[in-house]
Amino acid sequence: MNGSTQASNSNQVSYSSEANCKKKYNMLTKFPIPKDPIRYPFNNDPAIGYRSNFNDLLLANMSALVPNIDIGYHTNTHTPEALEKWIQTTNDYMYLLTRNIRKKCDAQLKKLTNIENQKRKSRELDIKKVQELPDDIIRHIHGFLLPETRIELYVAKYPSFAEAIERMTSKNLKKYVIHIYKTYYETVFNYNGQIPERRSCLQRHPKYLISYSNKRQAVDQITLLFDLMREAIPRTPIYHQYFQTHALKLIQSMIYVGVYKGPQLKRNRKPANELLHV
Structure with a gap:
């Protein structure tokens, strides 16, 4: 399988995984989750000139999606069964999201292996x-x-x-x-x-x-x-x-x-x- 075919297959898998993530996220929006993503995470002890990094953004936004059962009870619009579904939907979304990232990492690892194998074969090739x-x-x-x-x-x-x-x-x-x-x-x-x-x-x-x-x-x-x-x-x-x-x-x-x-x-x-x- 050549490089272009591998890239095409990888893109198809990635698109399917991302579509599933988006579908599950749209289900989450039916629950009282934050309306907007957190772009400027709060830092308890920020250094002078400190700028938020990927870890700050990921941790803050993923934590914000954790179901707040108190709000669910307070609004009195969700039954215990609905709140349980909220928790399960969040778990499913987080699982799909991390699985998608792992698949992309695995694809990069496979690509690395293929490239190194081709480099080795090229060195062994008698021109x-x-x-x-x-x-x-x-x-x-x-x-x-x-x-x-x-x-x-x-x-x-x-x-x-x-x-x-x-x-x-x-x-x-x-x-x-x-x-x-x-x-x-x-x-x-x-x-x-x-x-x-x-x-x-x-x-x-x-x-x-x-x-x-x-x-x-x-x-x-x-x-x-x-x-x-x-x-x-x-x-x-x-x-x-x-x-x-x-x-x-x-x-x-x-x-x-x-x-x-x-x-x-x-x-x-x-x-x-x-x-x-x-």
Whole structure:
């Protein structure tokens, strides 16, 4: 099972668990629970400049949901049977909530185990022997690897892929720079802050110039995009997969253009459009 399939199954399980939690919580709202969550928990001895942490918030809000039987008797609107149901519903909700969190932790542990196993298998993989296999078998093998593992294999096999791009003719390189701008920079890096959480994964927002002073500058800014995507902070599994997948596509493009099609692109004076749009 590859990484995307595992993520899909995990998301489905998570959605189902969270839906059950929400359903049980909606049942709780029929009882006299606090109307609003506690955002600023009281601290008996706060230090100067103290800010509430996750433990304060979780403890305060979960404690606030513990049934207050005195209120139930005082309002005289709930029978003893209803009060007992209130207690049981709260217990059920807390159980579903903690079970959901445990499942997510278990999923992360399983993911960690799978990643480490793939890293170990990658280290044991004999690249030279793999390259002797037919292309369709090689692609089949790559299909079982995570994007970051495939990137490592590409970098190990083609350590000079960036230098190969620099050997293109100026016109072909210019065309490729524009292609990368439209395909990666505009979609991944420059989206007007519509997804600020995704943007926060990037360690910096690079400048990307269509006009440059020399070939080295052009290649450096392309490889910078690759490095930033590859090293993006994995704030969520979806964002991590997003950046790793785009980094994989970019290095595949650079290898195809620089290594496999390099001889043609070093000679052609006229931009070879069909070779650059990958």
